[in-house]
Amino acid sequence: MSEVVVEVRGLEHTYMRGTPMEAPSLKGVDFDVRRGETVALLGHTGCGKSTLVQHLNGLLRPQKGRVRVLEYDLNDPKVDVKALRRRVALLFQNPEAQLFERYVGDDVAFGPRQLGLSREEVRARVREALEAVGLGFEAFKDRLTFTLSGGEKRRVALAGVLALRPEILVLDEPLAGLDPAGRRHLVELIRRLKSEWGLTLILVSHDLEDVVLLADRCFVMADGRVVLSGTPREIFSQPPARLAEFGLQPPAVTAAVHALAEAGLGVRRDCLTVDEAVSEIARALGMGGKPWTSSSCCAT
Amino acid sequence: MDEFELLRYVTVGQYIPTGSLIHRLDPRFKLAAFAVLVGAVTFTGSYLGNAVLLVLIVGLVFLSRVPLRYVLSGLRPALPVLLLLAALQILLYTPDFTRGTNCTTLFQFWIIHSTTCGVKLAIVSAARFVELLMLTSLLTLTTTTTELTHGIERLFAPLQQRFNFPAHELALIVTITLRFVPTFAEELERIVKAQVSRGADLGQRGRLRFIQQTRALLPMLVPLFLGALRRAEELILAMEARCYMGGKGRTRLIELHSTRQDVVALFVAVLAAATVLLVPWPW
Numbered sequence: 001m002s003e004v005v006v007e008v009r010g011l012e013h014t015y016m017r018g019t020p021m022e023a024p025s026l027k028g029v030d031f032d033v034r035r036g037e038t039v040a041l042l043g044h045t046g047c048g049k050s051t052l053v054q055h056l057n058g059l060l061r062p063q064k065g066r067v068r069v070l071e072y073d074l075n076d077p078k079v080d081v082k083a084l085r086r087r088v089a090l091l092f093q094n095p096e097a098q099l100f101e102r103y104v105g106d107d108v109a110f111g112p113r114q115l116g117l118s119r120e121e122v123r124a125r126v127r128e129a130l131e132a133v134g135l136g137f138e139a140f141k142d143r144l145t146f147t148l149s150g151g152e153k154r155r156v157a158l159a160g161v162l163a164l165r166p167e168i169l170v171l172d173e174p175l176a177g178l179d180p181a182g183r184r185h186l187v188e189l190i191r192r193l194k195s196e197w198g199l200t201l202i203l204v205s206h207d208l209e210d211v212v213l214l215a216d217r218c219f220v221m222a223d224g225r226v227v228l229s230g231t232p233r234e235i236f237s238q239p240p241a242r243l244a245e246f247g248l249q250p251p252a253v254t255a256a257v258h259a260l261a262e263a264g265l266g267v268r269r270d271c272l273t274v275d276e277a278v279s280e281i282a283r284a285l286g287m288g289g290k291p292w293t294s295s296s297c298c299a300t
Numbered sequence: 301m302d303e304f305e306l307l308r309y310v311t312v313g314q315y316i317p318t319g320s321l322i323h324r325l326d327p328r329f330k331l332a333a334f335a336v337l338v339g340a341v342t343f344t345g346s347y348l349g350n351a352v353l354l355v356l357i358v359g360l361v362f363l364s365r366v367p368l369r370y371v372l373s374g375l376r377p378a379l380p381v382l383l384l385l386a387a388l389q390i391l392l393y394t395p396d397f398t399r400g401t402n403c404t405t406l407f408q409f410w411i412i413h414s415t416t417c418g419v420k421l422a423i424v425s426a427a428r429f430v431e432l433l434m435l436t437s438l439l440t441l442t443t444t445t446t447e448l449t450h451g452i453e454r455l456f457a458p459l460q461q462r463f464n465f466p467a468h469e470l471a472l473i474v475t476i477t478l479r480f481v482p483t484f485a486e487e488l489e490r491i492v493k494a495q496v497s498r499g500a501d502l503g504q505r506g507r508l509r510f511i512q513q514t515r516a517l518l519p520m521l522v523p524l525f526l527g528a529l530r531r532a533e534e535l536i537l538a539m540e541a542r543c544y545m546g547g548k549g550r551t552r553l554i555e556l557h558s559t560r561q562d563v564v565a566l567f568v569a570v571l572a573a574a575t576v577l578l579v580p581w582p583w
Contacts, residue, residue: 018369019367019370019373020316020366020367020370021314021316054493057497059493059496059497082501085496085497085499086499089497089498090497091497092490092493092494092497095494097490097491097494097523097526097527098491098494098495098498098519098523099523100518100519100522100523110498110499110500110519111498111499112499114499114500114501115499160498161497161498164498164499
């Protein structure tokens with residue numbers, strides 16, 4: 001097993017502490033991530049997942065409980081958060097709002113320039129980051145940021161944090177507000193970051209969506225606590241009613257196989273993709289033999 | 301610890317429902333009383349007068365059941381400006397602004413000329429600032445934006461009839477401004493966090509390198525302004541989509557009714573202002 005890079009114990013956080021608008025957000029969270037792992041944080045809006053991830057690069061400090069990220073102890077008031085933020089990148093929800101330079105290349109170069117790198121090094125990093133998000137360096141570096149589409153802007157923002165060459169990357173709702181094509185593209189991109197860059201990824205999502213399937217482990221949060229954890233397969237195969245209890249909507253595929261199982265068909269309940277569900281249903285109906293896929297069913 | 305929790309320090313434009321007597325006042329009377337008290341604060345130049353006003357305002361805060369500590373927390377961001385202002389007044393102000401009392405020179409060197417009047421001005425203007433901020437916070441903390449709009453509109457209605465003064469539009473502008481103060485604080489907080497997360501520095505290197513320091517603010521300012529413009533556009537669209545036409549010929553969902561309480565409140569405010577302004581305070 002590889003080393004534990006994020007360790008959160010009994011973390012509590014209250015917003016607007018000491019004002020009449022006090023709102024408890026985290027009520028004792030335990031959470032850990034190992035190097036190279038992809039972890040998904042799931043939960044309904046307001047369950048505290050965004051608050052939790054803001055502790056990981058020192059934007060928020062623990063009010064109660066312990067947080068350790070890499071070798072940085074966030075409970076220590078003198079910890080070097082600037083150094084921590086270079087190694088742990090956090091991309092907020094709707095990051096296209098954070099672009100501010102006129103040209104794409106300059107915006108991606110913002111982080112590396114802040115690190116005080118040489119011109120050549122900055123250029124190399126911008127090239128690497130833009131190519132990584134699937135935007136050609138030569139084609140995009142001199143484009144005006146405001147002329148980009150929503151999906152392109154989001155990828156530029158992602159390139160902006162990748163240019164810091166972080167070890168841990170936290171993505172808060174990376175798919176929010178994208179069209180289906182943009183979503184597919186981004187899921188593919190995150191898959192590549194995982195396999196080719198070997199990043200430790202923390203994905204935050206309010207929905208059991210495709211990107212969650214990339215995770216090695218999932219944590220479901222509700223009302224400021226971690227209420228469920230396990231592999232995506234374990235989480236997705238929970239009865240829909242139980243997921244609904246935590247404000248999560250099961251994906252259509254899992255809902256369908258659950259309904260079939262309830263109706264008495266002997267299917268496994270942990271199908272994650274349409275393909276899996278199709279072959280599983282075919283098997284249960286005794287139509288086995290050749291492997292079924294959604295593409296083969298739709299082609300004929 | 302909460303270096304990024306900006307909203308914590310914005311008390312203007314927030315509303316805290318406690319259902320107190322102050323909350324329940326008719327907004328027209330509340331606004332009028334507020335204006336009278338602001339007038340009193342602005343024209344009181346004596347220590348005692350200001351002390352009386354301060355006590356009165358603190359009393360009002362208690363009556364509103366909004367925690368005093370919360371109202372005062374709004375002062376925190378203004379503290380550096382207050383201190384700078386006080387320093388300038390003490391060091392450079394010479395003429396007598398209270399007429400009648402004599403100024404004694406405390407200290408003189410080059411252009412620095414410190415007098416007792418300067419000291420008095422510094423203390424009085426700091427007190428005024430605190431009083432004004434507390435009053436404004438108190439008004440918005442105890443009045444919903446809808447009530448404010450109705451109040452402003454009704455107070456200016458006679459002017460609209462007489463001089464075609466755009467009372468409704470004015471009320472709308474005031475409402476939108478107040479309503480968006482917390483929103484922008486929230487947005488700024490998000491932007492600052494996002495930029496810090498990708499390596500931005502909040503201008504800590506080189507205290508005297510103003511150009512670099514200003515440049516360091518660009519990553520926060522550009523998105524904030526873009527966001528503000530986008531929000532304005534969305535608001536306009538939403539208003540047009542609902543056929544917003546301004547105040548002409550509009551009837552109200554909520555008719556305001558004044559009670560004896562409101563009249564008494566206004567009377568108390570006028571009385572307090574008159575006392576503070578007319579009594580010749582010894583110092």
